[in-house]
Amino acid sequence: MKHISGYKCTLCGAEFPYTELMTCPRCGEQGILDIIFDYTYIKKNLLSREGLAKCTDNSMWRYKALMPLADRDFSPFLRVGWTPLYRSNSLGRELGLGALYIKDDGLNPTASLKDRASGVAVAKAVELGYDTIACSSTGNAASSCAGNAARMGVKTVIFVPSRAPEGKVAQLMIFGAKVVSVLGDYKATFDLSKAAIDKYGWYNRNAGINPILTEGKKTVALEIAEQLSWQVTDWVACSVGDGCTIGGVYNGFYDLYTLGLIDRIPKILGVQSTGCCPFVDAAREGRALLPAEENTLADSIAVGVPRNPVKAMRAVAKSEGAWIAVSDEQILDTMRVLGRTEGVFGEPAGVTATAGIRQAVAEGIIKPGETVTTISTGSGLKDVKNALRAAGKPTGCEPSLQALENSGIL
DSSP states (O other): OTTOOOOOOOOTOOOOOSSSSSTTTTTGGGOOOEEEEEEEHHHHOOOOOHHHHHHHOOOOGHHHHHHHHOOOOOSSSSOOOOOOEEEOSSHHHHHHEEEEEEEEGGSSTTBBBHHHHHHHHHHHHHHHHHHEEEEESSHHHHHHHHHHHHHHHOEEEEEEETTTTTHHHHHHHHOOEEEEEEEOHHHHHHHHHHHHHHOOOOEOTTTTTTTHHHHHHHHHHHHHHHHHHTTOOEEEEEOOOSSSSHOOOOOOOHHHHHTTTSSOEEEEEEEEEEEBBBBHHHHHHHHHOOOOOOOOOOOGGGOOOOOOOOHHHHHHHTOOOOEEEEEEHHHHHEEEEEEEEHOOOOOOHHHHHHHHHHHHTTTTSOOOOOOEEEOBBBBBBHHHHHHHHHOOOOOOOSSSHHHHHHOOOO
């Protein structure tokens, strides 16, 4: 692959050839790898604004020149990406922003941003000849893995904590996955999946381990930039669990900046729930990450022991961004606000980034008049129970006009 130079360890800095490698041979499991792209070759031969303007593939595969995959026809795969980027009609104005854009990744095939990572993982598994792919997940990564794999005839074994929402588990079962509901937290779920993958030799889709997953997630940043005609906003806000998504967002903007397609990298706002915020606590206290409780209704970001800390911390630090935490009550309120003002239905983790923007504006982190993009990472249909907590119950009414008038709903 001429567009890839190799790997570089995020801990020790050692470089390795681009082969089937998961983590640094020197540093072990903690040695998460970066993929090194040959930007000179890519710029000269593979990617340009003009080429993208002519591209008719309205999916993330339009950016295959920046993916760690061999070139191929990706049309048999699910159509992941190229989700809408809406300019806010009212919420941005209410917050005093110059502009607010909402990237609705809940409209991906299995209704979450995780399809971007899973699509690349499945493509790599097919490329390498695997017949089974496995991962641990709080829900979205699992369902996206199962759906993308089912499309390509690849079997899946999925490990989820027993608290995973029924909507996400239902997706897994419909997609034909072998689902293991682990009686424990996310750490226990991850550990069991790793042990099983090591024993049975399945392809490892775990985002905190496999370096190519971040490269799939970065396509959301590539799309945001192109959809904004290469004029990126001052800030981009992202909800954070394991750290892989926010790491990917930074990687995407870094790629574009290095290629000269954008003139700066936006400041990145990393947002967590106060019920599970190891990154926020570490940043505020100026220390390394410590294990945190997983006490939040935003299950997709309830990760007490993040597996991708270096890339996540780097994303905020290198972009000169900020970390912030919001309560579950703020998250539920933002579900209502985003739905009622902009027509975007996000799950709790999906709207956490927007809740963080509201808090960052209140704290003066985001200044009046600045422009912001928020990434809504998953559909509210993923977690109907909490959607109803946010929205409330419908008004009962007898089937008569008089009863309707007496109900007080009008």
